Amino acid sequence: xxxxxxxxxxxxxxxxxxxxxxxxxxxxxxxxxxxxxxxxxxxxxxxxxxxxxxxxxxxxxxxxxxxxxxxxxxxxxxxxxxxxxxxxxxxxxxxxxxxxxxxxxxxxxxxxxxxxxxxxxxxxxxxxxxxxxxxxxxxxxxxxxxxxxxxxxxxxxxxxxxxxxxxxxxxxxxxxxxxxxxxxxxxxxxxxxxxxxxxxxxxxxxxxxxxxxxxxxxxxxxxxxxxxxxxxxxxxxxxxxxxxxxxxxxxxxxxxxxxxxxxxxxxxxxxxxxxxxxxxxxxxxxxxxxxxxxxxxxxxxxxxxxxxxxxxxxxxxxxxxxxxxxxxxxxxxxxxxxxxxxxxxxxxxxxxxxxxxxxxxxxxxxxxxxxxxxxxxxxxxxxxxxxxxxxxxxxxxxxxxxxxxxxxxxxxxxxxxxxxxxxxxxxxxxxxxxxxxxxxxxxxxxxxxxxxxxxxxxxxxxxxxxxxxxxxxxxxxxxxxxxxxxxxx
Amino acid sequence: xxxxxxxxxxxxxxxxxxxxxxxxxxxxxxxxxxxxxxxxxxxxxxxxxxxxxxxxxxxxxxxxxxxxxxxxxxxxxxxxxxxxxxxxxxxxxxxxxxxxxxxxxxxxxxxxxxxxxxxxxxxxxxxxxxxxxxxxxxxxxxxxxxxxxxxxxxxxxxxxxxxxxxxxxxxxxxxxxxxxxxxxxxxxxxxxxxxxxxxxxxxxxxxxxxxxxxxxxxxxxxxxxxxxxxxxxxxxxxxxxxxxxxxxxxxxxxxxxxxxxxxxxxxxxxxxxxxxxxxxxxxxxxxxxxxxxxxxxxxxxxxxxxxxxxx
Ligand SMILES: Cc1cc2nc3c(=O)[nH]c(=O)nc-3n(C[C@H](O)[C@H](O)[C@H](O)COP(=O)(O)OP(=O)(O)OC[C@H]3O[C@@H](n4cnc5c(N)ncnc54)[C@H](O)[C@@H]3O)c2cc1C
Ligand SMILES: Cc1cc2nc3c(=O)[nH]c(=O)nc-3n(C[C@H](O)[C@H](O)[C@H](O)COP(=O)(O)OP(=O)(O)OC[C@H]3O[C@@H](n4cnc5c(N)ncnc54)[C@H](O)[C@@H]3O)c2cc1C
Numbered sequence: 001x002x003x004x005x006x007x008x009x010x011x012x013x014x015x016x017x018x019x020x021x022x023x024x025x026x027x028x029x030x031x032x033x034x035x036x037x038x039x040x041x042x043x044x045x046x047x048x049x050x051x052x053x054x055x056x057x058x059x060x061x062x063x064x065x066x067x068x069x070x071x072x073x074x075x076x077x078x079x080x081x082x083x084x085x086x087x088x089x090x091x092x093x094x095x096x097x098x099x100x101x102x103x104x105x106x107x108x109x110x111x112x113x114x115x116x117x118x119x120x121x122x123x124x125x126x127x128x129x130x131x132x133x134x135x136x137x138x139x140x141x142x143x144x145x146x147x148x149x150x151x152x153x154x155x156x157x158x159x160x161x162x163x164x165x166x167x168x169x170x171x172x173x174x175x176x177x178x179x180x181x182x183x184x185x186x187x188x189x190x191x192x193x194x195x196x197x198x199x200x201x202x203x204x205x206x207x208x209x210x211x212x213x214x215x216x217x218x219x220x221x222x223x224x225x226x227x228x229x230x231x232x233x234x235x236x237x238x239x240x241x242x243x244x245x246x247x248x249x250x251x252x253x254x255x256x257x258x259x260x261x262x263x264x265x266x267x268x269x270x271x272x273x274x275x276x277x278x279x280x281x282x283x284x285x286x287x288x289x290x291x292x293x294x295x296x297x298x299x300x301x302x303x304x305x306x307x308x309x310x311x312x313x314x315x316x317x318x319x320x321x322x323x324x325x326x327x328x329x330x331x332x333x334x335x336x337x338x339x340x341x342x343x344x345x346x347x348x349x350x351x352x353x354x355x356x357x358x359x360x361x362x363x364x365x366x367x368x369x370x371x372x373x374x375x376x377x378x379x380x381x382x383x384x385x386x387x388x389x390x391x392x393x394x395x396x397x398x399x400x401x402x403x404x405x406x407x408x409x410x411x412x413x414x415x416x417x418x419x420x421x422x423x424x425x426x427x428x429x430x431x432x433x434x435x436x437x438x439x440x441x442x443x444x445x446x447x448x449x450x451x452x453x454x455x456x457x458x459x460x461x462x463x464x465x466x467x468x469x470x471x472x473x474x475x476x477x478x479x480x481x482x483x484x485x486x487x488x489x
Numbered sequence: 490x491x492x493x494x495x496x497x498x499x500x501x502x503x504x505x506x507x508x509x510x511x512x513x514x515x516x517x518x519x520x521x522x523x524x525x526x527x528x529x530x531x532x533x534x535x536x537x538x539x540x541x542x543x544x545x546x547x548x549x550x551x552x553x554x555x556x557x558x559x560x561x562x563x564x565x566x567x568x569x570x571x572x573x574x575x576x577x578x579x580x581x582x583x584x585x586x587x588x589x590x591x592x593x594x595x596x597x598x599x600x601x602x603x604x605x606x607x608x609x610x611x612x613x614x615x616x617x618x619x620x621x622x623x624x625x626x627x628x629x630x631x632x633x634x635x636x637x638x639x640x641x642x643x644x645x646x647x648x649x650x651x652x653x654x655x656x657x658x659x660x661x662x663x664x665x666x667x668x669x670x671x672x673x674x675x676x677x678x679x680x681x682x683x684x685x686x687x688x689x690x691x692x693x694x695x696x697x698x699x700x701x702x703x704x705x706x707x708x709x710x711x712x713x714x715x716x717x718x719x720x721x722x723x724x725x726x727x728x729x730x731x732x733x734x735x736x737x738x739x740x741x742x743x744x745x746x747x748x749x750x751x752x753x754x755x756x757x758x759x760x761x762x763x764x765x766x767x768x769x770x771x772x773x774x775x776x777x778x779x780x781x782x783x784x785x786x787x788x789x790x791x792x793x794x795x796x797x798x799x800x
Contacts, residue, residue: 459632
């Protein structure tokens with residue numbers, strides 16, 4: 001087995017790995033991204049709230065606060081460049097009692113210090129004017145016009161496609177199992193190959209601690225906890241149009257309601273311990289809590305039909321202390337800020353929780369600055385870099401005046417597979433041509449199987465199309481991973 | 490394929506959206522009354538759900554003999570063949586507008602139809618697993634009964650071998666029976682009520698006739714497995730007792746919901762303009778195809794009367 005050389009190895013193709021790859025492709029560098037799954041955006045980046053935060057949650061002076069306001073303002077342009085759906089909803093944080101009142105006023109002050117544009121404290125009355133579904137008795141609101149939502153996997157896929165189009169070399173199914181420091185850089189091993197690079201960017205999400213500790217002594221441990229989400233298919237007009245953050249009267253997480261770019265309401269997010277990191281199960285207790293909170297906060301909002309429920313893992317970073325006898329002590333000191341460790345050419349993005357999605361490009365550029373400093377190559381720009389990427393043309397996005405011409409050119413565009421959302425066969429084929437090899441990959445690239453019928457009308461056809469285009473037997477089609485066959489003999 | 494860069498415009502008295510049992514009957518009845526009719530069907534062949542039903546139990550009302558769903562569709566298609574109406578297969582109605590126009594899409598072509606009355610015969614979709622909201626994961630190996638039926642009967646594929654069916658209505662029973670006949674192990678049919686749902690003749694034929702294990706007063710509260718499903722937690726709703734049953738496939742047969750996605754643009758608070766007539770499963774869920782045919786015929790008649798009175 002030969003050894004592959006490059007300048008920088010990125011481990012992990014989630015939002016951060018893909019954003020870092022894109023940022024680095026602005027320079028004349030050879031970048032390889034190693035991802036253990038068969039696709040991008042299969043970790044934290046596929047299951048989160050999808051909110052572009054305005055920036056009042058973060059302590060002034062922190063790295064988060066420094067990045068988030070700028071990142072939030074830059075997202076419309078980024079989404080434009082990358083052809084990603086972006087919905088500026090604005091947000092209202094609401095409170096019903098003394099505790100929430102105090103918290104919300106505190107957030108307002110913090111937001112002012114962070115220079116969040118347009119931030120305003122509003123009365124309970126104005127809250128109900130803007131969102132009549134909010135329960136009576138709401139006392140105060142914090143209105144942030146800049147808050148927005150997007151589908152995180154759509155952004156991740158766009159970053160990946162653009163980075164790859166500019167020359168980043170993505171390798172899937174490559175789980176890093178060893179990292180070692182050598183004199184002129186690092187040697188990284190996977191089951192399939194050996195790579196040597198001058199630097200490593202560790203963006204392995206929940207596994208950043210494991211990756212880092214392959215080469216260095218422990219400093220930060222990731223201890224995940226889980227949360228649950230519901231997706232409701234509520235008709236517009238009967239659901240909120242802003243992102244709603246409910247600040248409860250007791251300590252803990254309140255309800256968050258998120259109008260998605262696809263017109264659904266995402267409801268989250270609870271908090272519970274969870275030891276499992278693969279195929280995270282939802283909990284009855286968490287799901288029930290969301291329903292209860294909906295009844296309290298938006299009693300008139302219908303909580304059906306439920307389109308989907310899922311669980312997510314938060315990568316909580318905890319400090320590790322070195323003991324006297326060379327041992328390490330895992331503390332319960334949870335680190336609040338983004339933690340970016342730079343250690344002699346190994347850069348680890350550890351425990352990047354909210355607002356990591358919002359700041360993904362800021363973080364990517366931050367990494368690129370560190371890399372170009374380390375390699376002294378700031379001047380070596382890639383003059384061919386093209387920041388633009390076009391998404392898969394969606395039938396439902398084509399203006400009616402252009403439909404006839406578009407359909408006459410592309411026969412598959414005239415075959416509607418999903419009648420819930422008017423998704424055509426052309427989109428499914430294009431998703432596969434762009435690299436989707438699993439059912440979930442097709443789903444995330446096209447939105448198919450995500451509508452009210454959850455695929456009961458079209459799964460049969462999707463399986464047939466995948467089998468034909470991928471040139472494999474229907475029995476080889478998997479949902480998301482190696483042994484998740486959809487059909488079994 | 491002909492290349493058409495411009496939208497094609499058509500006019501008709503009655504536009505029938507959906508060519509299952511209901512849509513075929515509506516188109517036939519309206520056309521017999523002298524109305525001009527366009528019948529639009531997304532699939533290549535008319536028949537809808539009928540085309541994936543290989544089991545007998547159809548036609549006793551309409552044809553006076555018991556035949557399979559596929560045969561029922563076949564016969565009705567023949568009857569329709571002698572009518573003077575326009576059938577557009579492989580064509581989907583993607584939107585209906587307030588000005589009584591509808592946008593149709595087919596390979597290479599966009600058609601705008603102006604009509605006087607719309608018959609919505611778009612059938613139904615199946616209640617998703619999330620209506621039960623079991624905790625746990627969502628691995629591969631979970632699918633709705635109708636989807637399984639299509640894959641097995643239309644594509645001749647297999648779906649799994651150790652099967653749990655959730656819901657004991659007609660659809661659940663028929664699927665369980667068919668899978669048992671194909672040599673698959675039915676681990677259980679799980680039903681939340683204290684008796685199996687569905688028609689008594691189906692209970693006799695499928696559950697009793699094939700001795701399928703039925704678990705009453707119970708539901709699924711958790712799904713297990715990360716890649717492919719490995720089992721479910723079954724909870725007895727009377728005693729609260731829970732137990733885990735292993736399986737490699739979960740088929741949900743939780744009922745059907747009228748599919749009115751194509752009417753989204755013209756829906757205000759769940760009601761539709763008076764030039765829209767709902768029929769078949771798009772109106773409400775029927776047990777018998779024969780009754781769906783009758784409902785379609787009625788819709789066709791009503792529609793042609795409306796056209797006449799509007800002239
Ligand atoms: C519940 C929740 C809600 C959130 N909501 C928001 C929000 O609303 N707004 C916001 O701005 N941010 C939000 N965030 C934060 C945001 O989602 C994360 O910051 C971001 O997705 C992190 O991306 P990542 O690339 O670090 O991780 P991941 O997406 O997990 O990527 C890591 C990748 O590394 C791969 N990998 C792991 N180990 C190896 C190995 N050994 N070899 C090769 N590859 C490996 C994994 O397969 C994975 O693809 C939320 C986070 C959570 C948990
Ligand atoms: C598993 C199962 C077993 C059954 N067993 C029996 C039985 O034993 N005996 C019996 O009598 N009955 C049985 N039935 C009931 C009966 O077959 C159905 O109720 C009946 O066929 C429904 O007819 P329909 O026309 O309303 O709907 P469908 O058959 O669903 O037809 C709707 C049609 O509309 C088309 N369509 C939808 N949207 C669009 C659009 N936007 N544009 C164009 N076309 C569109 C679809 O492609 C479809 O062809 C069974 C049903 C099921 C599901």
